[in-house]
Amino acid sequence: MKVGILTIGNELTSGKTQDTNSSFIVREVNRQGWEVAMMMAVGDDTPEIGKALAHILAAADAVIVTGGLGPTADDITTDAIAAAFGLKLYTDETALEKIRQRFAKRNYHWTGNNAKQAMFPEGAEPIANPVGTAWGFSLKRDGKIVAVMPGVPVEARQMLTDGVIPRLRREFPHAARHVAVKIIKLSGIGESSVDQILAPVDFAGMGVALGSYPNFPEIQLALTARDADQGTAEERVRAAAVAVTEKLKKHIFAFDGDTLEGVVAALLTEKHLTLAVAESCTGGLITDRLTDVPGSSLFLERAAVTYSNLSKSELLGVPEEVIGKFGAVSRETAILMAEGVRRIGHTDLGLAATGIAGPSGGTDVKPVGTVFIALADGRTTVCRDFLLAGGRRRIKVAASQFALILLKDYLSGHEHG
Amino acid sequence: MKVGILTIGNELTSGKTQDTNSSFIVREVNRQGWEVAMMMAVGDDTPEIGKALAHILAAADAVIVTGGLGPTADDITTDAIAAAFGLKLYTDETALEKIRQRFAKRNYHWTGNNAKQAMFPEGAEPIANPVGTAWGFSLKRDGKIVAVMPGVPVEARQMLTDGVIPRLRREFPHAARHVAVKIIKLSGIGESSVDQILAPVDFAGMGVALGSYPNFPEIQLALTARDADQGTAEERVRAAAVAVTEKLKKHIFAFDGDTLEGVVAALLTEKHLTLAVAESCTGGLITDRLTDVPGSSLFLERAAVTYSNLSKSELLGVPEEVIGKFGAVSRETAILMAEGVRRIGHTDLGLAATGIAGPSGGTDVKPVGTVFIALADGRTTVCRDFLLAGGRRRIKVAASQFALILLKDYLSGHEHG
Numbered sequence: 094m095k096v097g098i099l100t101i102g103n104e105l106t107s108g109k110t111q112d113t114n115s116s117f118i119v120r121e122v123n124r125q126g127w128e129v130a131m132m133m134a135v136g137d138d139t140p141e142i143g144k145a146l147a148h149i150l151a152a153a154d155a156v157i158v159t160g161g162l163g164p165t166a167d168d169i170t171t172d173a174i175a176a177a178f179g180l181k182l183y184t185d186e187t188a189l190e191k192i193r194q195r196f197a198k199r200n201y202h203w204t205g206n207n208a209k210q211a212m213f214p215e216g217a218e219p220i221a222n223p224v225g226t227a228w229g230f231s232l233k234r235d236g237k238i239v240a241v242m243p244g245v246p247v248e249a250r251q252m253l254t255d256g257v258i259p260r261l262r263r264e265f266p267h268a269a270r271h272v273a274v275k276i277i278k279l280s281g282i283g284e285s286s287v288d289q290i291l292a293p294v295d296f297a298g299m300g301v302a303l304g305s306y307p308n309f310p311e312i313q314l315a316l317t318a319r320d321a322d323q324g325t326a327e328e329r330v331r332a333a334a335v336a337v338t339e340k341l342k343k344h345i346f347a348f349d350g351d352t353l354e355g356v357v358a359a360l361l362t363e364k365h366l367t368l369a370v371a372e373s374c375t376g377g378l379i380t381d382r383l384t385d386v387p388g389s390s391l392f393l394e395r396a397a398v399t400y401s402n403l404s405k406s407e408l409l410g411v412p413e414e415v416i417g418k419f420g421a422v423s424r425e426t427a428i429l430m431a432e433g434v435r436r437i438g439h440t441d442l443g444l445a446a447t448g449i450a451g452p453s454g455g456t457d458v459k460p461v462g463t464v465f466i467a468l469a470d471g472r473t474t475v476c477r478d479f480l481l482a483g484g485r486r487r488i489k490v491a492a493s494q495f496a497l498i499l500l501k502d503y504l505s506g507h508e509h510g
Numbered sequence: 511m512k513v514g515i516l517t518i519g520n521e522l523t524s525g526k527t528q529d530t531n532s533s534f535i536v537r538e539v540n541r542q543g544w545e546v547a548m549m550m551a552v553g554d555d556t557p558e559i560g561k562a563l564a565h566i567l568a569a570a571d572a573v574i575v576t577g578g579l580g581p582t583a584d585d586i587t588t589d590a591i592a593a594a595f596g597l598k599l600y601t602d603e604t605a606l607e608k609i610r611q612r613f614a615k616r617n618y619h620w621t622g623n624n625a626k627q628a629m630f631p632e633g634a635e636p637i638a639n640p641v642g643t644a645w646g647f648s649l650k651r652d653g654k655i656v657a658v659m660p661g662v663p664v665e666a667r668q669m670l671t672d673g674v675i676p677r678l679r680r681e682f683p684h685a686a687r688h689v690a691v692k693i694i695k696l697s698g699i700g701e702s703s704v705d706q707i708l709a710p711v712d713f714a715g716m717g718v719a720l721g722s723y724p725n726f727p728e729i730q731l732a733l734t735a736r737d738a739d740q741g742t743a744e745e746r747v748r749a750a751a752v753a754v755t756e757k758l759k760k761h762i763f764a765f766d767g768d769t770l771e772g773v774v775a776a777l778l779t780e781k782h783l784t785l786a787v788a789e790s791c792t793g794g795l796i797t798d799r800l801t802d803v804p805g806s807s808l809f810l811e812r813a814a815v816t817y818s819n820l821s822k823s824e825l826l827g828v829p830e831e832v833i834g835k836f837g838a839v840s841r842e843t844a845i846l847m848a849e850g851v852r853r854i855g856h857t858d859l860g861l862a863a864t865g866i867a868g869p870s871g872g873t874d875v876k877p878v879g880t881v882f883i884a885l886a887d888g889r890t891t892v893c894r895d896f897l898l899a900g901g902r903r904r905i906k907v908a909a910s911q912f913a914l915i916l917l918k919d920y921l922s923g924h925e926h927g
Contacts, residue, residue: 104723106546108536109732115551119525129523131558134532134549141548141569148565152558164702165722166709199899204706224900245724304526315525370815376801377794380815384793385903387869395821397814398787398797404812404855408825438821452804486802 094265095130096122097149099142101160101170102244106136114159114249120304121253122157125262126270126319137167143177150237155261157253160244162227164206170241171230175214178234182212185219188228195226220256224248231260238264270319273326275334277314279344280353280494284312287341294336301333309487310494311346311353346498353497358386360504361442368500369438370396371409371430373421374448374464378493394438399430409433420459422447427465428474435469442503443469446496448479450488464492468499475499511685512547513539513678514566518577518587519661520553531576531666538670539574542679543687543736554584560594567654571685572678574670577661579644581623587658588647592631595651599629602636605645612643637673641665648677655681687736690743692751694731695764697911701729704758711753718750726904727911728763728770763918770914771799777921778809778859785917786855787813788826788847790838791865791881795910811855816847826850837876839864844882845891852886859920860886863913865896867905881909885916892916 098118104110115132122129130153135141149156161170175182189211196203213219213230220229220242227243229252240257242249279287284307296303296316304315314337318329338345347356361368370380370393380396383389399405402416411429419425427447435443448464455461460480467476477499481491515535521527532549539546547570552558566573578587592599606628613620630636630647637646637659644660646669657674659666696704701724713720713733721732731754735746755762763770778785787797787810797813800806816822819833828846836842844864852860865881872878879898884891894916898908 103719103721104732106536106548107721107732107734108533108540108546109721109730110723111533116525116528119523123525129525129553131523131553131562132549132551136546136548144565144569145548148561152561163724165705167720167722200897201700202703204702206705207702302524302526304524306528372794375798376806377789377797377813377815380794381792381798381906384815384817384867385906387902389793390817393815393817395814395816395818395825396794397812397825398794398801398810399812400801400807400810401812407854408812408814437824450801485804489798489802 094127094155095153096127096261097130097153097156098122098132099145099149099156099158100132100134100244101137101142101158102134103136103167105134105160113246114244117246117250118157118159118253120315121258124272124274124317125258126272137161137169139169139173139176142170142173146174146177146239150239153237154265155238155240157257158239158241159249162210162229162241162243164204164209164226168209171212171214174232174239174241178214178232180214180216183215184208184212185228186211188213188219188221191221192226192228218260220252220260222248222252223255224251229256231257233264270321271323271326273318273323273330275316275330276349277316277334277337277341277345278347278351278353279312279314279341280310280346280498282312282341282344287312287314290340291337294333294340296333299333299336300329303333310491346501353494353501354382354386357497357501357504358383358389358392360501361392362388364504366392366442366504367394367438367440368392368442368444369394369434369440371434371443371445372396372398373400373405373430373446374450375446375489375493375496376400376450378489379444379446379496382493382497394440395434397434397437405430409437422449422459422463422465424465424467424476424478427467428469428476431467431469431474431476435471441470442500444496444500445469446492448481448488448492450485450492452485462488464488464495466492466496466499468503470503475503511544511572511682512570513544514547514570514573515549516559516562516566516573516575517549517551517661518554518559518575519551520584522551522577523553530663531661534663534667535574535576535670538675540689542675543689544678544685554578554586556586556590556593559587559590563591563594563656567656570654571682572655572657574674575656575658576666579627579646579658579660581621581626581643585626588629588631591649591656591658595631595649597631597633600632601625601629602645603628605636605638608638609643609645635677637669637677639665639669640672641668646673648674650681687738688740688743690735690740690747692733692747693766694733694751694754694758694762695768695770696729696731696758696761697727697763697770697915699729699758699761704729704731707757708754711750711757713750716750716753717746720750727908763915769803770911770918772803774914774918774921775800775803775806775809777918779805781921783809783859783921784811784855784857785809785859785861786811786851786857788851788860788862789813789815790817790822790847790863791867792863792906792910792913793817793867795906796861796863796913799910799914811857812851814851822847826854839866839876839880839882841882841884841893841895844884845886845893848884848886848891848893852888858887859917861913861917862886863909865898865905865909867902867909869902879905881905881912883909883913883916885920887920892920
């Protein structure tokens, strides 16, 4: 089965926004064992939307449309699709009620034009939006399906997996082949190095497709196998994952939907270890990532963002002489920060990062991107140093990544007691 | 003038690679004052390439094509375009010689199929590739231009600015119009309310296009005007911005490239005020955002992420009895956190946030999303409470936004001294 993708919005053609939905949809469609016939993006323009639909449906069995379902005047997707097929609109009372309830629950101000989001072309089946007010819909015409979702990425992703893909599977029951996918997440290595290291592996010969998706500070490898038999597809992916793991073991930090902070949180919780964090150059980002994990209050006692030298002394007990002699960005300071925050937090572990995020503050000896990361457990304190490339945000993100990796490596090889 | 973009390659439809060329081309085309009519992506498929070209050229004056110019068998773009217009291929001797020289200089192995990269449709003008072996070309048919570039991003970017854009400017000398754009950033209001409030403003009558782009927790409004005269375009946008500001003043926090944290940082720096932050539910995110701004060490003294009740007492001096009586998530605790962190940080201002980010921890009286934000300046302490919707990350992001807005509002209306 062939699927086309149509993205609608002036923000795309004006260059205001980059389309991130298409690549996600392409991935999901391919995961089903279906083919992507083409992708198109047009502005909020009724005749162009109609022509685009006709062009895509001439080559594909289904088209997935995103964008232009909002309540405002420039959101014309529903109207344009109805016009393209000569259909009138109707109001779906269930959708209207759910949207109203969503507004009431959040004390949002209900305006008349919100009712527009419960209107669909005649014959369309609404698709619920669990994370927003713009409902989607699917429409069957001449044996082909038009499925429409909002453009907001978080809403589109949810609706694609919960609503659109199941509906397409239902409409085209014989098109689906079994698919097995394994995502492997890597850090601390470049994409071209990964490519070179994996070059000798004959993935095609294993019946597996390899996709590589850099998503700083990570690289995600996707191993995909399709077969009439689910077990066979899974077995192939498993074998390929073993081959990748053999070659890239030390760079792998998570699989599938897991995040680095999620893996660290699970290890801390499982081992009943508590953590305190002292951050300088990362400015709170390490703690922000850890507290994104539900239940992080079980292990995270406190964190100190010690931006000034005084705060490093007062809060963490780093002697002023150490900072004076070695600098706030030094191995010595990093180690004392980790030990200090562990002590004041009464925790099992203390994690610290200090560095120069730039753009100013660098010297010949300690250029921008110099970062020291230390981990103290009350017996020993380890410290690693890094020279990170890029702008301020990129250095913060990379430093937080290496701090969490240091913690993960420690926890993976460590038995508490 | 209208330009279409066509990206060619199975790696795009299979999800192996993400298209990064289109967004770059969109931006450059818009910078010229031209419009992007549409974007398309198709696989390496001769009939589909032909149909895509026809579809785009029905709506656009020119099409910029990338991908499929390499030496291998699946690189069929040149053949497909020649076939679409019924043209034969010819070898350009200059291009052939340059490609040969490039191979010789780098000691690359010359294979027969490399000569393919010097072949173009009859009537096409070759476009040199300064950074690779795949030359591009442009072709004029019925007053419309087809410009073709390789898919490798670094080569496509170079050829676009050096070869394709100048050629399009030469072919359409009267098409270039000047563009003025103003971005207005809003917070604390929904997209549909913005739409309704601005409905009475006749932007079209002012010669300005209004775009609305929700980007949680912000809404960005883009005002765009095009004119033969740059001054006129800018004047129109300025007038429209005044109209928007009049209606939405209290929700506007920044313009153009400015961020909320950047505006707050500039105000603190300008007023020579120092800040300490105490975070609970936001987990470090407020401080992370502030420290994204270069030079934030000028005003940010320290921050404490006091996740445990003990840390609130020990670090910030919030009495255990207050937490026991009113709860860690309460107006009383928020106020004492702000005052406490200001005191220990020896700063002019103390900012604090405490709340329930969920998914667990909510009660009937204090459901998930309850957040208190307090700001202390040594004379008075203000506290605002919020009931925020969404998942854990969304609540953290919204809480950090409202904390920074509270700070910005205070600084905007405040003279130090």
